[in-house]
Amino acid sequence: MKKIAVLISGQGSNLGAIVRASVAQDWPGRVVAVVSNRADARGLQLAREHGIATAVLDHKAYADRAAFDAALAGTIDRFAPDLVVLAGFMRILTPGFVARYEGRMLNVHPSLLPAFSGLHTHRRAIEEGCKVHGATVHFVSAELDHGPIVAQAVVPVLAGDDEAALAARVLAAEHVLYPRAVRWFLEGALQLKDGRVTHRGHEPQGWLAEPAA
Ligand code: NHR
Ligand code: GAR
Numbered sequence: 001m002k003k004i005a006v007l008i009s010g011q012g013s014n015l016g017a018i019v020r021a022s023v024a025q026d027w028p029g030r031v032v033a034v035v036s037n038r039a040d041a042r043g044l045q046l047a048r049e050h051g052i053a054t055a056v057l058d059h060k061a062y063a064d065r066a067a068f069d070a071a072l073a074g075t076i077d078r079f080a081p082d083l084v085v086l087a088g089f090m091r092i093l094t095p096g097f098v099a100r101y102e103g104r105m106l107n108v109h110p111s112l113l114p115a116f117s118g119l120h121t122h123r124r125a126i127e128e129g130c131k132v133h134g135a136t137v138h139f140v141s142a143e144l145d146h147g148p149i150v151a152q153a154v155v156p157v158l159a160g161d162d163e164a165a166l167a168a169r170v171l172a173a174e175h176v177l178y179p180r181a182v183r184w185f186l187e188g189a190l191q192l193k194d195g196r197v198t199h200r201g202h203e204p205q206g207w208l209a210e211p212a213a
Pocket of ligand 2: 008009010011012013014015043087088089090108109110118119135170171174
């Protein structure tokens with residue numbers, strides 16, 4: 001059984017989607033640890049309810065990013081994960097940290113990369129008059145939100161959408177997208193070559209998200 005460590009900062013709905021899918025679909029891997037930089041992250045409660053080990057490392061308790069990342073790596077490595085999953089994790093990671101987990105760390109970003117890297121993606125997509133928006137799962141590289149793209153889901157931007165409405169539509173799409181991408185990784189279905197990711201079985205890696213029921 002492969003081991004997954006999930007890093008969170010907030011509600012952990014993507015964590016929940018991954019945990020549920022891993023059990024329901026009997027994946028060859030399970031979430032064994034959830035690490036948060038915030039003690040009040042809702043996702044920690046969810047992890048405890050599933051009997052998953054948790055750890056909290058408050059980034060404000062460390063002198064700088066390098067010190068935080070060193071402590072974070074120490075915590076993660078105690079669980080010897082095969083895969084590190086960022087799920088709403090809000091701290092930029094140092095190149096040293098990223099190198100340690102190269103090719104085995106995924107992130108879900110709430111935009112169709114390379115558009116809108118960074119923060120406030122939904123607000124920016126509305127301001128630009130975009131008609132579609134979405135989410136991207138990518139391998140994490142040292143350059144923020146620029147790692148090799150694994151999968152993308154597209155959602156419409158509807159007239160009258162505010163930031164919250166659009167964020168909710170993207171999040172629902174993430175709950176399908178991210179578990180699928182993580183499963184592909186665990187199955188060994190992903191091939192990373194020359195900065196591009198392909199699915200060995202030629203499954204589509206991008207799609208229009210189903211509208212929520
Ligand atoms: N680290 C590296 N090196 N590369 C990536 O691709 C990363 C990463 C760390 C996090 C997630 C990312 C996202 O999906 C992610 C990808 C945080 C920020 C940010 O500005 C930006 C992008 C992402 C995560 N964080 C502020 C900081 O100073 C803090 C913001 C806050 O606490 O609210 O670290 O969007
Ligand atoms: C998700 O939309 C994720 O893409 C985004 O935060 C949300 C987390 O939701 N990530 C970032 O903005 C990273 N900077 P969750 O905690 O319920 O999974």
